[in-house]
Amino acid sequence: MSLHVLAAGHLTTVQDRGRPGYAHLGVPRAGALDRPAADLANRLVGNPQGAAVLEVTLGGLTVRADRDCWVAVTGADGPVGVDGVARGHARAERLPAGAVLEVGTPRRGVRSYVAVGGGIAVEPVLGSRSTDTLAWIGPPRVVDGAVLPVGEPAGGPVPHDTPRPPAAGPLRVHPGPRADWFAGDPLAAVCAATYSVDAASNRVGLRLDGPPLERARGGELASEGMVLGAVQVPPSGRPVVFLADHPVTGGYPVVAVVDAADLWRCAQLRPGDEVRFAPAGSGSGSAGTSSGATTRTSNS
Amino acid sequence: MRARPVGPTAVLVEVGGPAEALALAAWVREQGVPVTDVVPAAETVLLDGTDPAAAVRVLAGWSPEAPPPAGALVEVPVVYDGEDLSFVAEHWGTSVEDAVERHGATTFVSAFCGFAPGFAYLAGLPDELAVPRLDSPRARVPAGSVALAGTWCGVYPTASPGGWRILGRTQVRLWDADRDPPALLAPGTRVRFVRA
Numbered sequence: 001m002s003l004h005v006l007a008a009g010h011l012t013t014v015q016d017r018g019r020p021g022y023a024h025l026g027v028p029r030a031g032a033l034d035r036p037a038a039d040l041a042n043r044l045v046g047n048p049q050g051a052a053v054l055e056v057t058l059g060g061l062t063v064r065a066d067r068d069c070w071v072a073v074t075g076a077d078g079p080v081g082v083d084g085v086a087r088g089h090a091r092a093e094r095l096p097a098g099a100v101l102e103v104g105t106p107r108r109g110v111r112s113y114v115a116v117g118g119g120i121a122v123e124p125v126l127g128s129r130s131t132d133t134l135a136w137i138g139p140p141r142v143v144d145g146a147v148l149p150v151g152e153p154a155g156g157p158v159p160h161d162t163p164r165p166p167a168a169g170p171l172r173v174h175p176g177p178r179a180d181w182f183a184g185d186p187l188a189a190v191c192a193a194t195y196s197v198d199a200a201s202n203r204v205g206l207r208l209d210g211p212p213l214e215r216a217r218g219g220e221l222a223s224e225g226m227v228l229g230a231v232q233v234p235p236s237g238r239p240v241v242f243l244a245d246h247p248v249t250g251g252y253p254v255v256a257v258v259d260a261a262d263l264w265r266c267a268q269l270r271p272g273d274e275v276r277f278a279p280a281g282s283g284s285g286s287a288g289t290s291s292g293a294t295t296r297t298s299n300s
Numbered sequence: 301m302r303a304r305p306v307g308p309t310a311v312l313v314e315v316g317g318p319a320e321a322l323a324l325a326a327w328v329r330e331q332g333v334p335v336t337d338v339v340p341a342a343e344t345v346l347l348d349g350t351d352p353a354a355a356v357r358v359l360a361g362w363s364p365e366a367p368p369p370a371g372a373l374v375e376v377p378v379v380y381d382g383e384d385l386s387f388v389a390e391h392w393g394t395s396v397e398d399a400v401e402r403h404g405a406t407t408f409v410s411a412f413c414g415f416a417p418g419f420a421y422l423a424g425l426p427d428e429l430a431v432p433r434l435d436s437p438r439a440r441v442p443a444g445s446v447a448l449a450g451t452w453c454g455v456y457p458t459a460s461p462g463g464w465r466i467l468g469r470t471q472v473r474l475w476d477a478d479r480d481p482p483a484l485l486a487p488g489t490r491v492r493f494v495r496a
Contacts, residue, residue: 020336023339024413024486126482177306227307248414
């Protein structure tokens with residue numbers, strides 16, 4: 001069967017768990033930015049965990065199935081409709097042949113995930129169906145009129161949902177490899193500051209506005225390998241958190257690394273949202289942090 | 301060699317230069333260290349998706365004197381008609397003809413990839429032949445452009461903005477996702493440029 005895309009919205013891409021292992025050839029990892037949400041969508045429709053889903057940025061996706069199938073919409077929490085009738089978020093819904101699924105503009109968060117029983121079955125590239133938006137490796141971005149093949153369902157839907165708890169509190173960070181490029185105790189400075197999400201944020205990086213970090217030394221760093229979650233500080237002093245489509249190497253010093261467990265929250269922060277950091281190990285990212293600060297993140 | 305922590309699942313190893321980075325990256329793969337990505341760069345090797353403490357224990361057994369493995373030799377045919385060829389010749393204090401000779405006489409080694417899939421940083425030019433980048437990058441450098449920046453040589457796999465000095469162009473396909481490896485000039489590959 002196939003999904004017929006009537007409207008693709010602002011940015012919709014096919015994503016699975018990405019293609020790690022090719023960084024040495026200059027290939028970004030890509031993959032769903034909010035992996036727990038993509039995993040949940042797959043579980044709900046009975047797909048294996050690595051199945052490809054649609055990542056919808058700020059809603060606006062309308063698709064028609066040409067056969068009966070199960071679908072689930074997770075992640076950023078917005079209206080879901082089938083032929084104009086409201087349906088549930090984060091639960092398996094039956095999409096009859098010819099019916100139209102609409103994923104509306106989320107009330108909270110940025111990225112919604114649409115899983116279809118059987119998974120989106122576009123041709124993999126280097127072992128993955130993910131679209132990388134930096135170098136455009138993988139399937140092309142989803143456009144109006146696209147026809148997306150869907151695989152054979154492996155099983156039926158799961159009758160219950162497993163909502164994740166609301167995530168508040170600072171993003172947990174580990175020390176980065178180049179903290180010594182900055183004055184004083186830069187991790188403490190990062191954790192003391194309040195940042196706001198810049199509108200230029202995308203799948204490559206979460207760009208933050210706030211008090212600039214002061215360099216302790218001049219000169220340039222030779223380009224070096226970058227990890228997912230690296231907090232890189234360009235000459236402006238304003239940090240960028242590297243997300244799934246980040247360049248594999250970079251020439252600005254990395255002051256900290258966001259804990260993997262908190263990366264999904266970076267995917268759901270909106271421009272203007274407040275962001276704070278805390279040293280990893282000082283408390284959980286959900287409740288009970290001592291700083292009293294909160295990072296507003298959509299829950300789903 | 302110095303290992304710097306990069307969060308709980310990666311370690312950045314500082315080395316003496318690109319040749320050492322290449323040698324270490326190859327050695328780490330030979331040792332069978334459980335690791336997702338090994339990323340050599342100009343002065344570092346990143347081991348990503350690994351247990352840093354275990355990796356550091358293995359790294360203690362590495363000798364920086366170990367030469368990098370001799371990679372496959374790839375010949376890249378070039379039409380030397382680039383916009384910056386005469387600039388490069390002048391910068392080297394020689395004729396265009398001689399500049400082409402020098403470029404072709406150099407055996408380059410792909411030190412690492414970056415910037416774009418399949419874009420290899422090719423080491424081999426001596427320091428005295430380093431050339432400055434353009435002050436202002438070109439908005440579009442065509443795919444296949446063979447260019448220099450500093451002592452690096454590179455071939456653009458796809459059209460992109462770029463500030464390197466263009467010597468000429470090749471029709472060789474630098475990147476093909478259906479090929480193994482998809483990058484023609486994967487790290488370690490030796491490269492000679494020949495007149496097309």
